[in-house]
Amino acid sequence: MNSHELHRSFLRDLKPGDWLTLLAGGLCIILLTNKVWNGGIADTAVIRSSGKIFSSVPLSRDQQIEVPGPLGTSIITIEKGKARISSDPSPRQYCVRQGWLEQSGEIAICLPNEVSVELTGGQKKYDSLNY
């Protein structure tokens, strides 16, 4: 049996309902992936300092915000609908290395300097986060 015949006979094994099942399965996967992997479009960055909301800024305007904390000043950059902590006095720089936040629910936290940026808008992915 050559490969062409093999191919054709495999197609013959698929009944009309089987195609329907495959189609439904594929659709299910697309819907699931959309639901699970997309946290929604973020439109606002909520900046907190020492647990209190320092400011809440729209992502539509590019800007840099300086946030004072116990160790010094953290600089938050907002650009093209994304936000990141671009500079921070914390020793390990975890929040800086986290890079750009894009989706709603994403959050960067500089624990030593008690500064955090959280993106909101659309639907929130988490009700709460505990550390």
Added chain:
Amino acid sequence: MTASTTDEQDSGYGIQDSEEQRKSRIPNPESRILLNTTTEDHHLARMAAVALGLTVLENAIPSPLPGVKPGLANIITLIVLARFGWRAAAWVSLLRVVAGSLLFGNFLAPGFFLSLSGALCSLAVLALAIHLPQRLFGPVTHSVLASFAHITGQMTVVYLWLIPHSGIAYLIPFFATAALVFGTVNGLVAARFMDNGSDPVSESKT
């Protein structure tokens, strides 16, 4: 793979043994335990043994993501389902899970319960799926539905017992895609076997 296929072998006798040898091997016939097995039992055991062989084979295939396996043994389950009905398929599937776990040494370990939950969910869905009109729905449908049920069952156990964190939801698309792909392939292979009217079990003996 060896499996006893005759009543003689079930009783511990070889085929060529003479009457005298038999007597000498088992001094007190009353002390032996004889399981009364039927031809159907033998058939199911043989099917389960083939499924087990496929499980062993499949474990040799490396996987990029733990838990993503082709589930080749389910080809046997599908064939048994189509030929001998749901009850036989359930026997073969569950025998394979239990015997497989003994073989790999993870009986009653988390891996065993993952296999078991997957198998039970698949069987539950198959019990419904066989009532779909046969003219329209073939083994591929059965296979795809069963493999989706399989990951649903496994993910539920993982979430309720092993990793109670919503973060595992991120893995769902990977598992679901694997289920669709491998479900389709297994279904096609099973359909092909039944198309040709060949019996994978009798072939495996030769």
